[in-house]
Amino acid sequence: METRELAYFVAVAEELHVGRAAQRLGMAQPPLSRAIQRLERRLGVLLFERTSRGVTLTPAGAVLLEEGRRALDAVDAAARRAVRAGQPTPRLTLVMKPDGDAGLLEHVLPLYRRDPDAVEVEVLVSGIGEQAQLLRDGRADVALLPAHDDLTGFDTEVLLVLDQVAVLPRGHRLAGREALVLADLAGEPQLHDEGSPQVRDVGQLMQLVALGQLVAVVPETARRNGRSDVVTVPVLDAPTTSLVLAWPEGSRSRAVAAFVRASTRAATADQSPARAAVTT
Amino acid sequence: METRELAYFVAVAEELHVGRAAQRLGMAQPPLSRAIQRLERRLGVLLFERTSRGVTLTPAGAVLLEEGRRALDAVDAAARRAVRAGQPTPRLTLVMKPDGDAGLLEHVLPLYRRDPDAVEVEVLVSGIGEQAQLLRDGRADVALLPAHDDLTGFDTEVLLVLDQVAVLPRGHRLAGREALVLADLAGEPQLHDEGSPQVRDVGQLMQLVALGQLVAVVPETARRNGRSDVVTVPVLDAPTTSLVLAWPEGSRSRAVAAFVRASTRAATADQSPARAAVTT
């Protein structure tokens, strides 16, 4: 099976509409129809049910969509990683969402640079939730992401376990509380409610909270972005979130291994009593 | 990058010789040379150093070989799994080496068949050490293999932890011992010595031992294949080997999940005091 065919199939399977898929692929509809038929003939299995309103996936098609995406990612990753390995100055690309490092990076990077296996680090700031994809398709070598993301295909190390806090406008009825529980926030406009605005980073979120548009429950490290017009209050019964460092499973890169070492050491130091004593 | 190009590259990288690779691929040498050049131009990186004696891999080429193999396996697996998902009667394919189930399968299969998610099981007997490959490229859905194999890309469950025993001909000088240590076997012709015959299953091994050709240290379950002309003696300081059940990471197949359930239950039952009491 050629990757082109597979990419064609994935496009159709995602659109469930040959015409639209063709448009997305920048080609005409008939050759795409034929390519899919060829693929079905070669595999000896029907991938779509055709109706006059579009197409739907058969069980075989559903499996191929799932596995095919991973396979395409693997091919992309192979190409990208090969190219990068061929560059004269090797680099390590770290991906995280905006403010996704919980302030850890400033400790990690100096520590990493002291490692003999260290190479130059390039930090790639992705959209929220996109870190895993960039790691899968080879655009990044390591990723910082929350533990509840899909981590299949990665080796991982938990760096921090974070309690959650509510972020409230200063004048909010709960703003004076020492702590609260999730039930206290019932009825408040929440982040991720339908119709709530898309938030791209913590600064934006703080802005929205300050304006009274919504309240949010976020990991405690968001406090670092605190501003005078918002208040953070611990939420006692919110599940903790973990910050995880992930890298391709079975990676044998010395640069990656060194970065993992530096990160875990920085993270444990960050939580140690020593530092707690300094900051209090 | 097309899978064909990638397969071409892998062939050349493995042979380190364009002509031989072309032969292996069933094509002439010049188009293969050009295909590699095209690939290099597209990626913008040299994959081989050309000499008059053959070709050698650049760092980029080494990475592409490693990652490319996995990617090709992923593509194969996608196709194979899709085809199988499209078959009218779904099947679960289990791969193991000859006698690789430590006698567990006869307990697992009846248990599995009682599960509502169970489907027909096909047992594929592979060569020793080939189980992981068949699982990676989609020819099998689950595998029984030793824990020291490369398990990247799989989810796993340890089924049994096995002590090792020495297998000796009946008249051997150590045959009467209650137990022995590895050092006792120094100087004996061992399995895996260079020049030792290829062994395909335990029966063959037993035959060779009986003939006095060699002695072997194997997991204790090999006792089940015992014969009157060989003796097994515990080896106290040999590392234990684990029998592992593996399946593709992140698999969401109900049939696989049910098989894992049945296997772990059968394995724990197998080692429980209850069964020990029955067999003693």
Added chain:
DNA sequence: CGTCTCCATACCTGCAGGGTATCGCCCGTG
């Protein structure tokens, strides 16, 4: 220095894969 061994280049050919035009089918609708 000639020869052998490889990989690269030159040149040719067939077909895979893409484009346009159009068909046939199903469905909603006046």
Added chain:
DNA sequence: CACGGGCGATACCCTGCAGGTATGGAGACG
């Protein structure tokens, strides 16, 4: 019930590239 619109499939054409053969050219070696 007839008609129009939307969708995938088919017919037909054309181009570019993958692959073949013949040959060049550069290093290794006796």
